[in-house]
Amino acid sequence: MKKYITGILIALSLVVGLVAYSAPAYAASPIDPAKTAVCDGVSGQTGGSCGKGSSVDLATIIKAILTVLSIVAGLLSVIMIVVAGFKYTTSRGEAAAIGSAKNTLTYAIVGLVVVVMAQFIVRFVLTSVK
Numbered sequence: 001m002k003k004y005i006t007g008i009l010i011a012l013s014l015v016v017g018l019v020a021y022s023a024p025a026y027a028a029s030p031i032d033p034a035k036t037a038v039c040d041g042v043s044g045q046t047g048g049s050c051g052k053g054s055s056v057d058l059a060t061i062i063k064a065i066l067t068v069l070s071i072v073a074g075l076l077s078v079i080m081i082v083v084a085g086f087k088y089t090t091s092r093g094e095a096a097a098i099g100s101a102k103n104t105l106t107y108a109i110v111g112l113v114v115v116v117m118a119q120f121i122v123r124f125v126l127t128s129v130k
Helices: 002-027 033-043 058-089 095-129
Strands: none
Touching: 058 095
16 A cells, blocks of 8 residues: 555656646746747737737646646546555455555545645636636
């Protein structure tokens, strides 16, 4: 059981690190000269207006990170539910193995509920702040 939890924590930390590493790319993207040229051509003047308001705001970045983390946590919960089912099936009636399988299933379902509630809470906060 400890191997499963360790593997899940390592995978989750890798995903969080990857998302945290790539998040600044959204926030500070350089202005593309080709895009500026197209905007100048569209608006007919230098410093065209088609690029204004198209920057990515903090709420969009938070939603993207939350979506990725929710997907990963949801997949891990489903995997743990399958592992719990496998443990229950292979328990052969042993009380300790059945108890371990039930605990794994309980914690996986609680984790899934926490992820869903976190998704609702953060999205509610982000929409009410605007």
